[in-house]
Amino acid sequence: MxxxxxxxxxxxxxxxxxxxxxxxxxxxxxxxxxxxxxxxxxxxxxxxxxxxxxxxxxxxxxxxxxxxxxxxxxxxxxxxxxxxxxxxxxxxxxxxxxxxxxxxxxxxxxxxxxxxxxxxxxxxxxxxxxxxxxxxxxxxxxxxxxxxxxxxxxxxxxxxxxxxxxxxxxxDTTGAELGGALKNVYAIGAGVVIGAGLGDSARAALMTRSFAEMQRFAAAQGALPETLAGLSGFGDLVLTCTSPLSRNLQFGLSLGKGGAFDRTITVEGVATAKAVSILAEKQAIDTPIAKMIAALTNQEISVREAVQALLARPLKQE
Known part of the structure; x- marks a missing residue:
């Protein structure tokens, strides 16, 4: 053994x-x-x-x-x-x-x-x-x-x-693996926010709304809410969206600044953003942040267009 x-x-x-x-x-x-x-x-x-x-x-x-x-x-x-x-x-x-x-x-x-x-x-x-x-x-x-x-x-x-x-x-294997997968997507978004000079208040807002999006998407796949509120969800989201050691955050920073990034470094959030967007579209799940990050990483929109699109969404109850 x-x-x-x-x-x-x-x-x-x-x-x-x-x-x-x-x-x-x-x-x-x-x-x-x-x-x-x-x-x-x-x-x-x-x-x-x-x-x-x-x-x-x-x-x-x-x-x-x-x-x-x-x-x-x-x-x-x-x-x-x-x-x-x-x-x-x-x-x-x-x-x-x-x-x-x-x-x-x-x-x-x-x-x-x-x-x-x-x-x-x-x-x-x-x-x-x-x-x-x-x-x-x-x-x-x-x-x-x-x-x-x-x-x-x-x-x-x-x-x-x-x-x-x-x-x-x-x-709850579904919740555990989705928490770890989705936080990489939103860490790219957090990096974009800081790289584009939008400030820590904007990053806090993005992290909070990303967590709501994580819970909504994961629940549709059968995950338990308490799993996403634990280490594999909320805990990993906080670490990856705030630490400079995060590869996904660093990739987002480069996107926000319009700079280059070492493509030999694995950034799992890029592929996951694409997968989440496809699944969300098939299942009619509202994931506007993941959708924008997928479009950004695929060079379909600019940082300014992504920010404007998210801020222009209809006002709603939290």
Whole structure:
């Protein structure tokens, strides 16, 4: 019995480091050169420089090295989860697969747990999400996250919790994954507001109305209101809309300023905004902020046009 983490980016590496306090961890990297370098230097110099990997973390590029693990954390970009699972049919039978990605798959309009159930029907699906940055987790700073699964969640909660990583459990996988997905969209909007010089009052207004929009959209998918009010919804929204470490916020800042952004950096909110807009249109859900962010990121409208459109909406009761 052991734990494996699939994906040696910043978040996957951070999870491997903290979970190694409980038991040995296998960390899989797609790139063999990266894996060998991390194994030798005991450091992820590209993503988490200055943080030492514990000796009971084994870094490998051989996926077979994870076969003995009964719990596997998927720390790969949301838009690549489906393809990764389809590449390895049957490999994860009987295991617990815990998605650590945030977003909605734009190709299928599904969340991570749905992709797990579809592609790995003999595995148990769970999701780990909430307000967190990889550097904080890796350095042992106090962090609280939501663990969502429909069965056996209490045992998994105990196993994945560490002295500095506190997990709260829920059976509402839909709400947990939508909170983590949607906050990325609205963090782009918060960045646009600040980048365009519209002020902190405007950001507070956008965050508040975004939270209402998150709840409305998630409820239409069957999520529980209390899940969105928790760590995976409101908590993650606050962190991502206010911290300069947020990639989605930084991307929004560049949009608001009209500047360039490093396109090699993963910004999950872009694809998720598109997916949310498509789903909202199909289901007749009012999501004006997500719609504007999708149009902005797709270069269909300007920042000024987006702001004017939102401010010109009919007055309503809160």
């Amino acid at each position: 052991s734990i494996s983490v699939i994906g040696a980016g910043a978040f996957g590496t951070a999870l491997a480091i903290t979970l190694a306090q409980n038991e040995p961890v296998t960390l899989w990297a797609r790139d063999a050169t990266q894996a060998a370098g991390m194994q030798e230097r005991r450091e992820n110099m590209a993503r988490l420089p200055g943080v030492t990997l514990p000796e009971n973390v084994t870094i490998t590029a051989e996926l077979g090295d994870t076969d003995l693990s009964d719990v596997v954390l998927l720390a790969v970009p949301m838009q690549k989860i489906g393809a990764f699972l389809r590449e390895h049919p049957g490999r994860f039978d009987g295991k617990t697969l815990v998605s650590c990605s945030k977003g909605i798959d734009v190709a299928t309009l599904q969340g991570a747990t749905a992709l797990i159930r579809q592609n790995c029907p003999n595995a148990r699906a769970a999701i780990l999400t909430g307000p967190s940055f990889a550097a904080d987790i890796a350095r042992g700073l106090p962090t609280a996250l939501t663990l969502a699964c429909t069965d056996g969640c209490e045992a998994l909660q105990t196993r994945l919790s560490t002295p500095t990583l506190r997990l709260y459990r829920t059976s």
